[in-house]
Amino acid sequence: MNDTVADGSVAQGDATAQAQAEAEVDAQELLRAGAVLPPGTAGGGDRAVAMFTQAYRHPGLDDRIVVRLVAAGQGGDLGTGFLGLEPEGGPVEVGLGQPRALGFPEWVLVHHPWDGHLAMSLVEEMNAVARTVKSRPKRARAAYESIGERLAGSVPHFLPTFYEQAGRVFL
Known part of the structure; x- marks a missing residue:
């Protein structure tokens, strides 16, 4: 028997690689289902992008805040400006997700x-x-x-x- 197998180092390395592969598959399945994974999560694949929240205020909503979740590069402020919402603060990265196509309207x-x-x-x-x-x-x-x-x-x-x-x- 090989010494590296006898002391468990190769077997442990295989188990670690298998666990990482399983975690990557799980992360990709969660993304396809619409989940937002924590920032820095490994295994998101090439379709995963940074997801941001942006807070907005509107004079007609008193002190209530509207929060929108947007994928990086989707230009979320254009539609909200039409509705009279004003950004409050800057966007905050909250995790990784898959971008969603803009729908109607x-x-x-x-x-x-x-x-x-x-x-x-x-x-x-x-x-x-x-x-x-x-x-x-x-x-x-x-x-x-x-x-x-x-x-x-x-x-x-x-x-x-x-x-x-x-x-x-x-x-």
């Missing part, structure tokens, strides 16, 4: 802020349709198609993100 607020009022006016209607997807999927689909037809005439650049958001609701 966030994408419009970031890329077409001058049309933000139109996108925001659809939010309540879209939420009402989303609540019916499980119980009446055909009716929900017809409602989304009706909204899409209205958008096609006035703001066709909304359509890709609008339909992507509708698809997410069905998934």
